[in-house]
Amino acid sequence: MDISTKQTDAPPPAPQPALTERKRDARGASRPGDRIFLGLSRGSGILLLVIMAAIAVFLTYRASLAISKDHGNFLTTFEWNTNLTPPVFGIAVLAFGTVVSSIVAMAIAVPVAVAIALFLTHYAPRRLSGPIAYVIDLLAAVPSIVYGLWGALVLVPHMQGLYGWLDDYLGWTGLFSWDGGAPRAMLTVGILLAIMILPIITNVSREVFRQVPRMHEEAALALGATRWEVVRMSVLPFGRSGVISASMLGLGRALGETMAVATVLSPSYDIQASLLDPGGGTFAQNIASKFGEATDQGRDALIASGLVLFVITLLVNGAARAIIARRKEYSGANA
């Protein structure tokens, strides 16, 4: 609200020597210096657009080369054998694994992140919440490969007990049955991804909760609401769209995360109902794992799977932006 208006009102043009020049000058382009500077900055903007277009075009081009040679069905084949002649590969398993790991990650991360954001804005002692928020900011900067290393060497051994326990008590659901293999299945990946996207979802949600107008909270308080009722009546409804878009941003990260998944998951080109048995890979993990042994033909196939990932993340991020944009209008109307 405060800043967006500034963008539209341009600074007044510089004093003009002659009337005829004024038209061009209003666009800041009559002097050589101005012209060069505008050209440079506009050129940079255009370059960004060109890069985006080039990404789409070149990925599509290489992908089409690969798919035309594919003797499997690109969408439904389970295998990934790109070094065969003819190659047989498909993204069914990858799509499955990517979706499942992201769902697990979101199911864990979103409630916890929202709770932490509430903790920081409404529950924590004031002196504590500042430093904690700062630490969470820093944790968002930890490189994903470090999460991957930690996940593989620390988290995985610790999952053994949880896997056994889940198998004992919830194995009958099918979702949590375990064949006793290394605990490097989708559940572990999901948990690790959840830990990784926790900081970003927390940060965005915290900002949104902090913007809840004081008067809405006081309205609830003055009616005799408990703290939890204040949160439910005024904080959560106000922050809902913000939390959704924060979750989408987190989802975008989880979908595209490569190294952490590549270190932790033991992939299998197979689909399992259980989250504890090896089943599925993810797009990004598959690219990282298969790249070393891939020939040029195999690389094209990997590019094809990357194109699918690209499109999915575009859709998710687009949705997140759309929600944020709608929220701006909404809160503006109510201000």
Added chain:
Amino acid sequence: MSTAAVTDKRPSTLRGASLPKWSPWAIAAGSVAVAAGLGLVAGLHSKVQWGLIAALLFVAGTYGIAARVEGRRQAKDRVATSLVWVAFLLAVVPLVSLVWTTVARGVKVLDVYFLTHSMGIVADSEPGGGIYHAIIGSLEQVGLATAIGAPIGVLTAIYLVEYGRGRLAQAVTFFVDVMTGIPSIVAGLFILSLMLIFHMQPFGFAGSLALAILMMPVVVRSTEEMLKLVPNELREASLALGVPKWRTILKVVLPTSIGGITTGIMLAVARITGETAPVLLLVFGNPFINNNPFEGAQASLPLYIFQQYSAGNDAAFDRAWAASLTLIAFVMILNLVARGIARWKAPKTGR
């Protein structure tokens, strides 16, 4: 004190019965004790199971006792409070573990020798060796990426804030948002597709290009925010003196916001320094020192960590942890310095 439960209808008094302040601790202690007892009797080995039982007992106990004494609404409030605390503690555990393990296991082989030697004559399975070649690779790749990404990012932000109106600016704004969400591996694949077309072998600069693509939108966003903080009065004052627009931007707008812009660039640098996936595809890794980013495979710190992890033996794991500690230290220092600059320069940027 009245012990009658507050009914759901109009409370006739303000004096709602309430639990004493120490009650959460008492309930917590009680649930831990009961859980330990249950665990011993049932012979559960894992302490995690004990913890889970204790947590469940705590929530149920809080609700039960509070509902009885204080009423249902207060009970819900207490449960929500305890859940929020539990969520916080739950999240703290892995994050503390991550930092702690990295430091504890990283210091084992991290010394001057480790920082100044490469893996050239050391097999992955032996102890010894170091990360010198990886540091060189990372610095060169990130440096080149910054040299490309930062100016383009800043110029784009200038365009959006100072000139941008109409369709083009809208499109740029939208696609900068979209670009922020590109997975790093996709940026890597894009450069890879170009390299496949021109039949090129991996080299450092290819990685820099992918990193630059990842860096640009981050720089645009942060620079835009900073430029918008510069009060319009400053621009108008300068323009009214007859200073051309480009000089106004260079001499007035940019100096005013330079602190914030630097901070944004440093945060972006910190982010791309940790990127592994594009480097894996484009730079490939190299145990030897290669000082030339424009020819031949190079190493990089995050990639080094991945490859040492993949080697799968204790000596390699030690090196992976030590490299992680180095990487985290570098990223954190960049972050802290960036925030320091932001704070130090903050009064100049507006209000």
Added chain:
Amino acid sequence: MAKRIDVSGLTAYYGSHKAIEDISMTVEPRSVTAFIGPSGCGKSTFLRTLNRMHEVTPGGRVEGKVLLDDEDLYGTGIDPVSVRREVGMVFQRPNPFPTMSIFENVAAGLRLNGNYKKSRLNDIVEKSLRGANLWNEVKDRLNKPGSGLSGGQQQRLCIARAIAVEPKVLLMDEPCSALDPISTLAIEDLIGELKERFTIVIVTHNMQQAARVSDRTAFFNLAAVGQPGRLIEIDDTERIFSNPSVQATEDYISGRFG
């Protein structure tokens, strides 16, 4: 149902800053008491101590006693949440819950307190909206969002929301300062009706308003900037405006300062 308020020796702090000092007064049931005084003299702070909203502000702290029919709001074992149900509040800017409909806004306080049958809820909502002189204007659009109403209507909606839970006391913090003259008049008429059922305390900057609506008027002032605010005097409104016993009050009312 209205209750009497007895304040004695009340002091309120923001952190280490003392905002108001040693205030004592009595507010009679079924009357309107107006608080007047220059900005920053602590009227609103004092008002917020009467339903324990002051302590919601970070660093907010209160010493002294507030008796609501002989029961100390700050006594041990008192639940601030119950206090706020007995002592309702209307704020300076209308603040209907933006995500709720008109109906839900009025029913919000009731819903907090357990299950009401739909028909009973309907009755109470209608009664409260009628009580707030809003029923005729909104009866056809109860399910529309409350934020779609005009400012004056929103403020009456907030009053309806506050009286729906049948509080004993109604606190109003400059309820008309964000409204146009016609809406202000509507609210003032409403206050006149509401005092049949509630004890009303209103903070206002508008001296004519204080003179029009209140039975008693309290004048607050502070010795200097940074000093805590104090109660200068409280008396029948007529007397305060015609013949106040303190010189400062007369100066303020006649516009010689503040």
